[in-house]
Amino acid sequence: MERYFRMSDRPMCTTTLNLTSIESTESIGALNAHFREGFPCVRDDLLVASSTLYKEKQRSFPSGDSCVVEDEKMTADGEQKLGTVNGVFLPCLQNILGVILFIRLPFITGQAGCFLSSLMLVICFTATFTTSLSLSALVTNGSIQAGGPYYILSRNLGKDIGGALGALFYLGTTVAASMYVLGAVEAFQMGFGVQNLFRHDVQIISLFIMSQLALVVMVGTRFVALTAPIFLTMVVISILCIIVGLLLFTMELWTGELLYLHRNMYDENFAPNFSEDPETGRTPTFFSLLGLLFPSFTGIMAGSNRSAVLRNSSHSIPTGTISAIFATTGLYFLFVSLLSSTLSNDILLENKLVVADIAFPHKLVVQAGIIMSSLGAALQCLTGASRILAAIAEDGCLPHLRWFTPETPSANPHRAIVLTWFIASLFTMAGNIDFITPIITMFFLLMYGGVNLCCFLMGFLKAPGFRPTFRYFHFRTSLFGFIWCLGLAIMIDWFMVTLAIVSTVALTIYIAANGARKQWGDVGQGVLFSLGKFAVASLAAKGDMHPKNWRPQVLSVIDVDELGYAEKPHMVRITAQMKKGYGVTMVLSRVKGSVLNPLDVERADIVRKILTQQMQDEERTDCYVDVAVSNERMGNYIWSSARHGGLGPLRPNSVLLAWPEDWNMDYTKAREYFDTLRGLANLKKALLVFKGNDTYPGSLERLNYTTIDVWWIVYDGGLLLLLPYILSKNRAWRDGTKLRLFAVITNPSIVAAEVTSAITKHLQKVRITATVTAIDFTMTSIVNDMRNQSHLDNSIEVIEKLSSGCKVTRQKALAKQRTRTVEEVFVDLLSNDHPSLYSKDLPSESDTPAHLLSNDGETVVSGLHIDHHTTESTTITERSEPRLETAAYFNRMVKIFSKDAKLIVTNLPLIDDMTDSEDFFSYVETMSEGIDNMLLVRGAGEEVITTYG
Secondary structure, three states: OEEEEOOOOOOOEEEEOOHHHOOOOOOHHHHHHHHHHHOOOOOHHHHHHHHHHHHHHHHHOOOOOOOOOOOOOEOOOOOEOEOHHHHHHHHHHHHHOOHHHHHOHHHHHHHHHHHHHHHHHHHHHHHHHHHHHHHHHHHOOOOOOOOOHHHHHHHHOOHHHHHHHHHHHHHHHHHHHHHHHHHHHHHHHHHHOOOOOOOOHHHHHHHHHHHHHHHHHHHOHHHHHHHHHHHHHHHHHHHHHHHHHHHHHHOOOOOOOOOHHHEOOOOOOOOOOOOOOOOOOOOOOHHHHHHHHHHHHHHHHOOHHHHHHEOOHHHHHHHHHHHHHHHHHHHHHHHHHHHHHHEOHHHHHHOOOHHHHOOOOOHHHHHHHHHHHHHHHHHHHHHHHHHHHHHHHHHOOOHHHHHHOOOOOOOOOHHHHHHHHHHHHHHHHHOOHHHOHHHHHHHHHHHHHHHHHHHHHHHHOOOOOOOOOOOOOOHHHHHHHHHHHHHHHHHHOHHHHHHHHHHHHHHHHHHHHHOOOOOOOOHHHHHHHHHHHHHHHHHHHOOOOOHHHOOOOEEEEOOEOOOOOEOOHHHHHHHHHHHHHOOOOEEEEEEOOOOOOHHHHHHHHHHHHHHHHHHHHHHOOOOEEEEEEOOOOHHHHHHHHHHHOOOHHHOOOEEEEEOOOOOOOOHHHHHHHHHHHHHHHHOOOEEEEEEOOOOOOOOOOOOOOEEEEEEEOEOOOOHHHHHHHHHHOOOOOOOOEEEEEEEEEOOOOOOHHHHHHHHHHHHHHHOOOOEEEEEEOOOOOHHHHHOOHHHHHHHHHHHHOOOOOOOOHHHHHHHHOOOOEHHHHHHHHHOOOOHHHHOOOOOOHHHOOHHHOOOOOOEEEOOEEEOOOHHHHOOOOOOOOOHHHHHHHHHHHHHHHOOOOOEEEEEOOOOOOOOOHHHHHHHHHHHHOOOOOEEEEEOOOOOOOOOOO
């Protein structure tokens, strides 16, 4: 492959590196040496990355060491890889034609009858066939490594769900090995009349057999594959002997160990005859028998479990699996037909080994075949289960299982075999296959459902990466298969399926919390993308956001130092706390440079990762962080991000900026900052300027007995109320923080008590708890310093959005008065009901309405405390014309009333006639002098707090 690198001050170097020249025995150091020779201009950090990539790729190769994958015919242990027949078809056939066929199908036929037994076969076939179609589509969508179905689910559904289903599938396959061993012991004892040899004879014999089978599996997959044809040959011979014996018995040419009175004379096996089983003491039902029959159809995964040792898994698994399903299902239908039409109902119910007694020429052939088929199926289960466990351990989904990771993906997993043998041995303690088949059924049905769900999502979402070569499937068939398997599990045993689902959820949560982080591009990302695309499109189709649903979508501009960390930690803290508004919080930073310089772009990516990590480590929050690469003035990249950032209705509607502490050191930058604010105002963005320091609390702190004080001068729709409320819901503030609202009175003709009463009622309606105090600013010019006439034109348009189906007369009045002072708006609101509120006389305490006064001189309205201080009527004896005197008076009042507050929130004096940036900066500095943390807010005219739900 050919690579091109251009460094900042070096000429372009062009080098060709042939990866196939690197032998599998070379070390990572040798690999780096190859890179060093081919790429003399490559930095050391890239070599480290190449080493990591090499290790990851090495794990992905089925051979474990070689870079050549497709032409590999040998495993890492030197064993020959398997083809379709030996690797898939025969293992599936051996698992399906097992103990259930020989010693349980006659009993099921006698209990359920021919019709219902055939219906059970159709139900099982539907589940397995739809699953095999989905499985075939998934395995032909790329190479399949060790783990088979687990590998498919984990790479498509994600490590959490895939790992949980894989763990349950491993347990199901392991328990299936226990079932086959118990079946072999039962056939041996019943066939040779050696039952009840000693106490717990079944369990002890099963343990011995299980240990011998584990030793066989320890030898290697090749030996297991060599024994498969021998076992399967005996199974085929046994089936032929049974079929011939049944046909001869019908023609009265052969009776075997039976009598002629055991012949079906009156079509007695067509209808069901549910009766008590003497061995278990239970009377079966249709669904209990279905649960007993279904494990015989779980062998379809036997081939995919061994995907690591297949020469071409994408071809072998679909071909071998589907062929095995059709062949075995046809054989099961033939057996049900022959058994129900030939033998009497009594003999089917009483003699579970009746197929051996009717076999021609001798029952020993069938008895040996049953035992060998069961042992062969048990071998396949132990082999498949151990490799599933090894794959789970290698991926690190369950941290406690990492010790079972084999040296290479295709190596024989000896440790996993030992654990599988131990678990399978525990389940043989049940002593009867009827007790463990429901567990197998539930685990396999959930796995089948997971495979179908995975294929459905991949097909339905039309992921570009989903390009299977197997074409005989559709996402609707996969959806049908998922619903079918889940419904079947519920109908068979709702308690067991509930237990299995709870186990799956618990494992999913555990893996998500403790498992290794993996980036496999699972279908969950596709689901979230499709849902997100649909949600954004639907939201955009509804037009502008209704004021009732308005929430701050904040673009926070955070400057970083040379190392990529935020220069002002308090900006990180308040940005994180803004997320309690449940809007979209975006962080914008800048790296000086040009996008034409790749080093600048790379540096921006590094800064983005560092800043994201800083937000996670210090504030335990995730934000959308973007870093611009620009040499332009400050306003250009902020304006661009504010206007074009986000997507559709998820664009930022508020911009949070840090106050420039060094504004008086560089007047050019100060002018840029001031122009940036004016440009954002023209873009109809709410402005939030935070003048704070390191005393501002972080999200991980806990504050008690503190306040957030709101100094409300100009009514701008409610943003000044909403932001403190949002901040107070953060975990740092919510336990011991109270909101206090100070309403600034600027009209000497308005009564302070009436303003507090009006605001209190408004707070009740908008469901915000705060104490209210009126402060007199009648002799100042603060109103003229805070008004913004540009919002007036939008007022009526905004309030019309509230008028659908709601009484909004008062809200209209509020919106129309957006550029008026607080007392003008609220007194005007109450004047409809109380004309006397316009009294020209200054109030006394006796003038306050009696129903609002308490004994201690405080007003209490529905839990809202309104403090009446004697300083509320404080006035300035002579008018201060200069603006800075007004700012200084505001600063003094804040220090008097809010000296203990952790945060002050007030209006931003973005004044239309302040064309001089120095005038603006001096005004704000005077307002905030000696105050640690002050948030200055200027609404865009579209934010309205509604009084209805």
